[in-house]
Amino acid sequence: MTPPRRFELLTPVGVGIAILASWQALVSAFEVPSYLVPGPLLVAKTLFIDRDVLISALGVTLGVALLALAASIVIGVSLAFLFVQSRAVELSLFPYVVLLQVTPIVAIAPLIIIWVNNPLPALVICATLVALFPMIANTTLGLKSVDPGLLDLFRLNGATRWQTLMRLRVPSALPYFFAGLKISTGLSLIGAVVAEFVAGTGGTASGLAYQILQAGLQLNIPRLFAALVLITVTGVALFAIAHYLSWLALHRWHESAIAQHS
Amino acid sequence: MTDPSSAAPHVLVSLDAVALTYSTGVRALSPTSLALAAGEFVSLIGPSGCGKSTLLRIAAGLLATTEGTAERALDASLAFVFQSPTLMPWADVRRNVRLPLELGGVVADEADDRVDDALRTVGLAEFHRAFPRELSGGMQMRVSIARALVTRPRLLLMDEPFGALDEISRGRLDRELLSLWAARRLTVLFVTHSLYEAVFLSTRVLVMSPRPGRITAELVIDEPHPRDDSFRLSERFAHHCQRLGLLMLANEDSA
Numbered sequence: 056m057t058p059p060r061r062f063e064l065l066t067p068v069g070v071g072i073a074i075l076a077s078w079q080a081l082v083s084a085f086e087v088p089s090y091l092v093p094g095p096l097l098v099a100k101t102l103f104i105d106r107d108v109l110i111s112a113l114g115v116t117l118g119v120a121l122l123a124l125a126a127s128i129v130i131g132v133s134l135a136f137l138f139v140q141s142r143a144v145e146l147s148l149f150p151y152v153v154l155l156q157v158t159p160i161v162a163i164a165p166l167i168i169i170w171v172n173n174p175l176p177a178l179v180i181c182a183t184l185v186a187l188f189p190m191i192a193n194t195t196l197g198l199k200s201v202d203p204g205l206l207d208l209f210r211l212n213g214a215t216r217w218q219t220l221m222r223l224r225v226p227s228a229l230p231y232f233f234a235g236l237k238i239s240t241g242l243s244l245i246g247a248v249v250a251e252f253v254a255g256t257g258g259t260a261s262g263l264a265y266q267i268l269q270a271g272l273q274l275n276i277p278r279l280f281a282a283l284v285l286i287t288v289t290g291v292a293l294f295a296i297a298h299y300l301s302w303l304a305l306h307r308w309h310e311s312a313i314a315q316h317s
Numbered sequence: 318m319t320d321p322s323s324a325a326p327h328v329l330v331s332l333d334a335v336a337l338t339y340s341t342g343v344r345a346l347s348p349t350s351l352a353l354a355a356g357e358f359v360s361l362i363g364p365s366g367c368g369k370s371t372l373l374r375i376a377a378g379l380l381a382t383t384e385g386t387a388e389r390a391l392d393a394s395l396a397f398v399f400q401s402p403t404l405m406p407w408a409d410v411r412r413n414v415r416l417p418l419e420l421g422g423v424v425a426d427e428a429d430d431r432v433d434d435a436l437r438t439v440g441l442a443e444f445h446r447a448f449p450r451e452l453s454g455g456m457q458m459r460v461s462i463a464r465a466l467v468t469r470p471r472l473l474l475m476d477e478p479f480g481a482l483d484e485i486s487r488g489r490l491d492r493e494l495l496s497l498w499a500a501r502r503l504t505v506l507f508v509t510h511s512l513y514e515a516v517f518l519s520t521r522v523l524v525m526s527p528r529p530g531r532i533t534a535e536l537v538i539d540e541p542h543p544r545d546d547s548f549r550l551s552e553r554f555a556h557h558c559q560r561l562g563l564l565m566l567a568n569e570d571s572a
Contacts, residue, residue, distance in 0.1 A: 204403035207379055211397050212420040212468075222416075226407045308406045308448050 093277040098284060101277040109266065109278075113285050116262035119175070119247040120293070123182030127239050130183070131190025132232070138191075139198040139224065140216075156188040160246060164253035178250045178262075185246030189238040197231025198224045230309050233301035240293040248286060326354035329393040329472050329504050330376050335385035337371055345371045347531040348385060351523065353506055355471070358498055360507045360515035361532075362565070363525030369508040370400075370476050372525075376506060377474050393504075395472040396465035400480060402457035404449040404464075410436070411445040414464045421468065435463040438497065455486035462490075466497070473498075473505045480510070491517055492545065499542055512565065516557045517549060524561070526568045534564040 075095045081087070082094035089097055102109065134152070138145035164181045171177035201224055209219045251264030263282050270279040305312035330353040337346040346368040353359055353376075361369045374380040375387050377397050389395070396417075404413045414435055418428040436442045439459040449457055458478060465473060479487040491514060498505055509515050515522045516538055524534040538557055540548065548554055 202403060204399045204401060205405060207397070207399070208403060208416075209420065210379065211377060211395070212417045214420045218420055222420075223405075226405065229407070308450060313450075 090274045090276050093280055097277050098280040102281040102284065105278055105281060109263070109282060109285055112261055112263045112266045112282070113289065116244070116247050116251065116264065116286070117289060119178045119182055119250070119262065120244040120289075122179045123186050123246055124240060124243040126179065126183040127186040127190045127243065128236070131187055131235070131239075132194050134191050135194035135198055135228075136220070138195045139220075145195070152188065152191055155184060158184075160185050160249055161253055164250050168250075168254050174254060178247060178254065181250035181253070182243050182246030185249070186239040186243035189235040189242065190232075193231045193235030193238075194228055197228030200231065201227045229304055230301075230311055233297070233304065237294060237297045237301065240297045241290055244286070244290050244293060326356075327390070328352050328354050329390045330506065331388045332372070332376060333386045333388075335372070335375055335382040335387050337368070337375070337380065338383050344529040346375075347526075347529045349525075349531040350385075351376075351532060353472075353504060355504050356502060358495075358505045358507065358518055358520045360509055360519040360522045361525060362509055362512065362515045362522055362561070363530055363568075364527050365510065366528045367525045367530030368528060369510075369525055369530070372530075373474050373476050373506060373508050389472075393472045394468065394470045395474055396468055396470040398461055398465050398473065398475040398478045400477045402449065402454075402461040404457060404460055406449055409446050409448055410441060410452070410460050413449065413460055414445075414467050417464060417468045431467050431469075432463075435467040438466060439463045439493070455482050455490065458482065458490065462494075462497075466501075469501075471502075471504060473503050475505065475507045477508050477510065479514070487511075487514070488546075488549075494518065495542065495544060512558055512561050513549075516554060516561060517544065522561060524564045524568065533568055536561050536564060 079094045079096055082092060087094075093101070134148070138149065160181055163184070167180050168174070168177045171180060198220075205223055206219070209223055214222070247262070248264045251262045252268065263286050266282045267279050270276070270282065302312050330351070332349070332351040334348040334350055335346065336344075336348040338344045349372065351372070361372060363369050371380065375382055376389070377395060378387070378389065379397075405416070408416075411432060415428055415432045418431060423431070432445075433442065436445055439462055441456065441459055441463065444452065444456065449460065452460065461478070479490050482490065494505075495518060497503065505518075507515075507518060519538050522536045522538060523532045524536070525531065526533045536557070540553060540557075
């Protein structure tokens with residue numbers, strides 16, 4: 056068990072180091088100006104020097120993303136519950152859920168920013184629109200993916216609708232819910248960044264996207280890269296947290312989370 | 318109203334000319350009748366797809382008939398054992414067995430005692446914290462049986478419960494089921510496609526024709542209980558199997 060795991064961890068890290076090293080080597084060897092492509096060392100240095108500005112910008116973006124994620128979970132799960140309770144509700148609402156999903160956020164974000172005067176709620180709404188669909192679709196699918204034998208068992212024992220929902224449908228839906236959550240965490244961050252981009256420099260809060268825009272305009276490419284690194288690392292961290300929560304909930308019983316013994 | 322001392326047996330389940338045709342027009346079951354008296358162990362045997370499970374589900378009230386009437390005595394509390402163990406994978410053995418009691422609102426202390434009792438009965442007391450995936454197929458089936466026993470039903474409906482098990486596990490579970498049936502005075506309706514299993518277990522075997530099935534013959538296995546492996550090896554056993562085999566073959570020819 057241990058050797059392959061160490062191997063699993065070492066190889067991607069090794070590849071990462073190799074890429075960073077050759078990137079730095081190429082930039083130094085060809086004396087690429089930092090306003091075109093900064094080397095990783097310079098990016099790291101900028102990250103350190105500009106840490107106050109960047110960290111507070113990250114705080115804004117992360118706040119928007121997390122609020123949007125929370126809203127997606129609450130709204131998505133509620134709608135999914137509604138959909139499995141009534142086929143009529145599902146049939147009449149689901150097409151609009153799809154509509155929501157296929158509408159490009161960049162196209163409607165300006166509208167939302169105009170309609171909602173307050174920048175923070177406007178950004179949260181945009182990011183929520185991006186992150187919502189996987190929560191609805193996956194949770195609905197999960198609540199329906201119930202072993203028909205268990206459904207019979209519940210019926211035979213006179214289970215109420217509520218008991219069937221809480222004791223059978225909800226646990227059955229957990230693997231699907233977490234699969235949706237892993238997608239939605241990433242999307243909420245992307246949604247937050249995209250919304251900030253659209254809101255632009257027009258007086259909205261100063262998140263990481265704003266820093267990227269500013270840095271781009273000022274040809275401060277190292278800072279642009281540093282902000283980019285922060286966004287990426289945050290995205291990976293959010294995904295890792297979602298993955299861990301999923302593991303916590305499922306590892307005792309679900310195939311997807313059980314360690315492979317081979 | 319009924320005089321308990323009367324000779325007429327107490328009928329727990331009575332199916333009168335029940336038939337089922339799906340809305341697609343497919344006929345799953347031809348009109349067939351069946352009466353199950355208290356204390357009987359009745360097996361339904363027939364080829365795959367003949368409607369054995371359908372008949373069982375009608376008896377359980379899980380399926381509505383399109384013709385005929387299905388009645389169950391008021392005191393015929395029932396439990397159903399499915400073809401597969403049908404356990405909740407997210408719950409340990411204990412919580413699986415406890416489920417019917419929780420759904421039925423049995424108080425916690427009482428439920429705990431009954432769960433312990435049911436787990437001891439199937440020999441899984443020390444596995445109560447295991448998860449279903451950690452158990453073998455035979456052990457999962459035992460959990461399923463414990464879950465059926467925990468409500469102390471009078472009537473046990475079983476849909477090919479041991480069909481997926483190896484011959485050795487199946488033989489052992491058959492024996493255990495018989496001693497449960499005797500000890501708890503259960504009434505069992507048992508679906509199987511194994512002629513040997515039907516003969517070994519039953520007081521009466523009902524033979525079904527191919528789809529759309531109906532009961533075409535009845536064989537009373539008039540042998541004393543308790544039965545053990547010496548019965549399996551006896552000439553009487555072979556004799557019953559042969560008769561049952563002939564009844565089943567007759568259906569093949571007419572189909």
